[in-house]
Amino acid sequence: MMSLVSYLIISLILFIVGLVVIIARKNIVAILLGIELILNAAALNFVAYSRYVTNNLDGHVFSLFIIVIAAAESAIGLAIVIRFFQIKETIHIDEATQLRN
Amino acid sequence: MNQTIVSYLSQYEFYDSLLCLFGNNEGLLAFVIYLLVALIIIGFSATVGGLGTYAERKISADLQARMGPNRVGPYGLLQFLADGVKMLTKEDIMPFTADKFLFYLAPMLALVGVFATLAVLPWSNGFMMADLNVGIFYLIAISSLVGVSVFLGGYASNSKWSMLGGMRGASQIISYEIPVTLSILAITLLAGGMSFGTILSHQEGTIINWFIFHNPFAFLAFFIYAIGALAETNRAPFDLPEAESELVSGYHTEYTGLRFGFFALAEYIEVFVVCGVGAALFLGGGNLPFNIQIDIIPLQLVQVVIFITKALLLYYVVIWVRWTLPRLRVDQLMSICWKYLTPMAILNLVGCAIWLVVFNGKSMADLVFGSH
Amino acid sequence: MNGILNWILWLPVIGMVGVILTPKAKEHTIKMVTLVTTSITLLLSVLLYLKFDTTTADMQFVTKIPWISQFHINYFIGIDGITMLMAFLNALLFFICTLSSWTVTKNLKAYFALLLMLQSTVFGVFFALDFFLFYVYWEVMLLPMFFLIGIWGGENREYAAIKFFLYTFFGSIFMLVGIIALYYASGKGVDSFNILALQGGKFVNEQVVIFGKTFSFETIFFWFMFLGFAIKVPVFPFHTWLPHAHVQAPTAVSVILAGVLLKMGTYGFLRIAFPIFPQAAVNASTIIAVLGLISVIYGAFCAMAQDDVKKLVAYSSVSHMGFVMLGLAAMTTQGMNGAVLQMFNHGTSTAMMFLMIGVLYERSHHRWIVKPDGSKGYGGLATKLPKYTTIFIIGMFASLGLPGLSGFISEALIFLGIYQKFTTITVIAVVGLLIGAAYLLWMFKRMFFGEVNPEIEEYEDMNAREVFYMIPLCIAVIVFGIFPSPLLNVMKASVGQLVDLLSKY
């Protein structure tokens, strides 16, 4: 039951779900949620490979970095969302089509 | 290695006989032991939490020269049971506009978050549910669920007071997590590990071996930890999320009955937990003041008693503080955290590290009395 | 020991980073950072002078690090006697300009950051021994200058800044073509961007085919280089950016512009155009001398007609730089030494003039000798501002070449030098001296003599800071007027080498 492939499948599902969320949802926060899912899928892969294939801890370190980057990304992303909302009074992704104003 | 209660017990002979009882199915036995111990701990904690309300009222009364609860049971000791029964029997009201899912979920999360921390609490050298390698880290991490629950509770109620209380709570908990974590990190630095076992083993011996007296920075770290922990548990003078003069009752304004009880219980148990962590990290935990080589169960029980005593003493201080200090304003709260505690905690961390390098890991006591 | 040059070059950049990192509100800190940076640079350049070996014409304090190795471009810096003086001048003037900019209020942080950047780039131009590095610094220097004039300037600053920028850029394009041509002509080898290696008339026999006609390589690219440098000097037909830029620029920038940047043009001749194309330079010396002569006379005449005192001094710069060109065109020991000395002395004396005008401008907020409506702009300043008058007199007489002050020796040497080659031009050029005295003294008379103008009644005399930053220049002007040897000893080897080279053609 527990093997590399099972983790890969879970991570694939997470990835697909994240993908669907990003594509389907129009709420920017939701898209950020999707991004988190995708990032976690990647991190999970790293750790799984680390245990089943490489037998060292580099994968762990990479997943740690992914977590760090995810945290930074969400902080910035949400700040942008709030700013965007202040300006546009919406967080609909399709409204965000201009580079300024 | 992850020491657990099971692995600890397995060194005794009675474990083998128990194993025979379960048909040599180690898994089943372990499951049963875990279950039992968990039940004991939860029961104990719930009692402590319940008694916490009693203690709060009694001590406040004492401080204000009143009598306090004194009708139910001797000295009103059973008051908490009466309150509990009352809560259980009350109607479970849900506001019409509330977000039902989250409204249910929030108290659960609070309780889950708090109970999950109990798993790593070091009652004694041996009696730990699990001595994780990342024990203290785990404890910090999982206790942040409480913050989520506070926030969700505030949000789900769909009430302005709740909402404000929830937001205040969440921001406060997130903010104060930083100095708390940093001051704990200083201790992990001293101990060289994040597991409670390691931390405790470094504090074996008399009072001078406690980490709080290891060096000046650790001493300061204890107070940072204490202040931060007060804020994290929404205790006075940091009880802004439930400031009754402004927000009625904050994030749990709309909660009644059992769900309110959950919140209350979670809060009191969390206070106990942070007190216990403080005791374990800084005040030597359950260590006996003398070095005993033999390892027997009664000794462990003595350790448990010592640990609980230390924790309860801190608990007393927490209540004492509540009835002594006035509540802060929100901006004061934030500025204390970000402008004072966080920089101090960082400096402490750096200071500890420098201390370790400079004095080759020796404590003040080592320096004074010579290394043993 | 070679590190000291790198320190001088990069210290302003460090200071600039420091200024940038300082919060905007902390104006005093910004000023202090700039001041400390420039003063350390000044001290280092003094140290450099003390360590300098005056007996050799070779490059000293050389640093050579590969930069873009595919094209054999190096980070290659070093100094000889000529550069030594220019570096010292640069360090001194920036130190003084920092003090004189104490009263800047508008976007102070950016101002000082740009000032420091300018200092570094100017050092870079003087130190660079790699053609590519030289060009890079030459161009980058435009950027802070552009903004300094364009943001902190007077009413018509955008026009002046753009004019300055485009004019210089126009010239440097030609220079770039020359650099590229040299790169190919020298065979794209290891030393194809090495200014030192290119020197010495290596291209005398080269030919270049343009539009099917064959020209001498030297002639064509000497004139390309000439254009680039002559605009910077500026020589007569290319001088019109200078009055605009000076009138619009803030005081410190005027000081730098007149004090150091103009010297970059003549420095280019000394370091690049003459040694690399000696044959063409000798052939062109008559034209250079004539242009220099026209600059001298024409600048002096134009200066005399100005009612704006800053414009007057700007034209006087044209005139004085014309003397430098005359000295260069002479290609004799006296002329060349005089030209280099004049570069230094003009740097100090004109800096004094601009600083003094800046001091006055801070009080009056106008610069009219005679206002457009015909009334007197000033009058009676000598009565009202005695200290100011004293220092102004020193600067003015240094500028018009009074013996005992610095301007005289260099002008005399230039005349001695040019007389050997172009007698007629010498005879005409002395008129420049005459008019030079005339416009300055006339200006002085109109501004300082007479009854105290009611408008200047409230002016305060120079304060301690202003006096403090004028003192080094006063000392330089007087001491180097009486004892020019400290300057001449430093440069004579380098100049002598160049004269020897040119005398072979």
Added chain:
Amino acid sequence: MFIQLLFGLSALLTVGCAIAVAVTKNIMHSCVFLLGSLLGIAGLYATLGADFVAVTQIMVYVGGVVILMLFAVMLTGGKDFVSRAQNLLGLAPAMGNKWTFSVGLLVGLVVILTNVKLIMNIAKAYPAKVIGNDFPSTVSQIGHLLVKEHVLAFELSSVLLLGALVGAAIIARPRKQG
């Protein structure tokens, strides 16, 4: 046995909550489901012996990111917005509808199709091997890795975090009037 149990529960939590994230209309609930999903992943990490990563996962996501998300949702109202911009088909979709989900699923399908082959190859390459349940402590090793082999990335990530901190503060700072 515990491990298998933990794995099963975690996988279930992860996948279930993830799907719930996608299908829940209420963004607040989505966030909470994300929380569940992340906790599940932490559990999966635990089954992989990555205790430090697991706890970090909880710490960062539960303590930080999700609360931030919740804040953001709350500050932006948490309501559905109707875009004024029209899409290709002239529709103005709300915060997600069946069309967009269909597109999403279609793309997802494409990805699955590509990946199925990949995973099969991987399964062939790395046949399931039994690995013992001993989980050595990873903390000190990770510590060593971070400050030795990966020190540059470590430092860069600290710079990144600082930048993110400052950047977020600046971006979200309320602008002064006028």
Added chain:
Amino acid sequence: MEYTVGNIAPIILSPVIAFVINAFFGSKLPRKGDWLATLSIFISFIFSARVFGDFVFGNFATDYFIHKTFTWFDLSYGANIWKVDMGIYIDNMTAIMLTMVSGVAFLIHLFSTWYMDHDEKHGRFFTFLPLFTSAMLGMVISDNLFSLFCFWEIMGFCSYSLIGIYVKKEKAGDASLKAFMTTRVGDVFLLLGIVALWMTLGSVAYVDIYAAIAEGKFAGQTVMGISLATFTALCIFLGAMGKSAQFPLHVWLPDAMMGPTPGSALIHAATMVTAGVWISLRMYPLMVLGDITWFIAVIGAITAFGAATVAMVQTDIKAVLAYSTLSQLGYMIIGVGVGSYNAAFMHVITHAVFKACLFLSAGSIIHSVHEQEMPKLGGLRKYMPYTHFAMMACTLAIAGIPFFSGFVSKDRILGDALYFGFMAGQNPLLAIVPILGFAGAGLTAFYMFRMMFLTFYGENRMGHHDSHGDHHGHGDHHGHEIHHEHLDARQNVPLLILSVFTLGVWFAGSLTGQGIVKVFGSKTEWFKILVEAPKVERFVNHPRESFGSTDARVKAELPKAVYVHQTGYAGPNPDEHKIHSAHVIGAILSIIIAFTGVFIAFLMYIKKSINPLASKFPGFTTTLENKYYFDNFYIDVIIKKGLLGLNRFLSWFDMGIFDRFAVDGWAAVNRVLFKASKWFDNVVVDAIGVDGTGVAVNLFNLVLRIVQSGKIQFYFIMLIVVLASYIWTVNI
């Protein structure tokens, strides 16, 4: 006696030190440092007097000189040796001049401490005056033209500063500007001459120039078609004309009286203005070689006569003295021109003494009565006896009355001029030189006595103010009472000392200067013997000395000074007899003329039997009062119409035409180019090329518009699909 740095440098440096101290700390010193300045000049005088004693009473040959150099700066590199030397050149002339300058300067400083007392510019005055003295001494002692030029210019600067010292007066500014610029005209030519000499001969030390003349190095050298000797001589003389205020560069000197009177006494009467004469004398062999002596003589004659005529009508006491200075400078220049080397130099010295004394006397009057218009003075003889005594002595000297120094020197010049004009076989037109000279001498006697009579004799025309004596202190300085003068060490003693030296016997050794009645025995004609035109042959191959080396070299080889009478004449083939007769005729003529002038003045202003000139020749008087319209011509025509007009035109051309059209015109050209290219772009490229293509592209645009929707999700989908298809195709 050794000539080392230690006993030469103080001559120049002690005033410089006083200047530096007064410049920086003068305002803090008691009495603003005037005592320091005076003391420093006195030190200079002591050291100068030592040199004087050494040379005049010492055991040196008449043509002995000290020449020592040190390197100022050095441009030598490799084989190319070139350095600039400075040094001292001391011969008899230098020794005399040094003593005169420092002595007169000391007395004037002493007087100034009284005169400038309580003046607002006291400190500034005593800052520049020592600097000036130092520069003058430095110029005198310089061994080469270049350092001479440096000191020359510093003197100009001091003159500028002292003329413009009263900065509140607009006129002071004008006068100082005029003084500096007018002399500057000469200076640039002087510099040109120095440059030409230097670059041709390789050196501008006097000794080298003399040697070059002797060796004939000038032969065949030309500058712009003119022979080098003429060119350089002319340039140098132009410099001298500027400094010595010779026609037509004389206009600055009368205006220069704007400064304080002692300053005028020192700078614009006694010393600086004689610098031109000094350099002409030093370069006399070059002038002869360049054959411009006739030109020099004519210029001097015009100045001497013209200035004297103008002086006749001046009413300001200082203006009369200024024009008399001009006139006397003209005589010196005549002396140079006619080859009266010795007499010209003697006139420099005698004139310095009596003119300084005259100015100081005028200063004494002005400071006492606060009035300098002669028609408002009168009868001061009673009130100011000492001043009257000194001024009368000097007036007698300048008027050329026998027994006084002016007679001795001027008479010799006029005698030589007479010979030059009528007997030397020159161009007959040059007879104008002696004619104008003698006429000027008569006028000199006239206007000087006019001044004396108007000031000291007759009734006191200030009397009508006495009745309003209680109106003092209303800013009306005509109303001061006149007090009786007491002997004051600072006010009168310098005058009296100077007036002692107005006697001709000090200079000529005999009472009248004709060698008839000898007073001092064997050394009677010391001046005439010691000062002579340089004998250029003597300087060929002379060894160079630097400071520090001993200068005992010549003592052994040169014979002891022989006081043998020699003619100071270096003209072509002197004819002793002719000269002697010319001198006798000249002496008689000048005595007659001088007394005639005095007598006419007596008649006009004491007896009042002859009406003053003004009533008889009103037109001529107006012309004289306007100084022959020179100022008007220079300022209104040359400067305002010519120079400023040219400047304005050039400036307008530069900014209005050149910059606007030629430089900014590029912008316009570019704009036209832009328009052209825009048209090309619109019509050719766009309409035909692009729009044609554009129609085709429009379809593609449609696709692009879909793709470039700005919607991130769509981009994301594309990204994923592409990635997926890539993975699919690579077939892992």
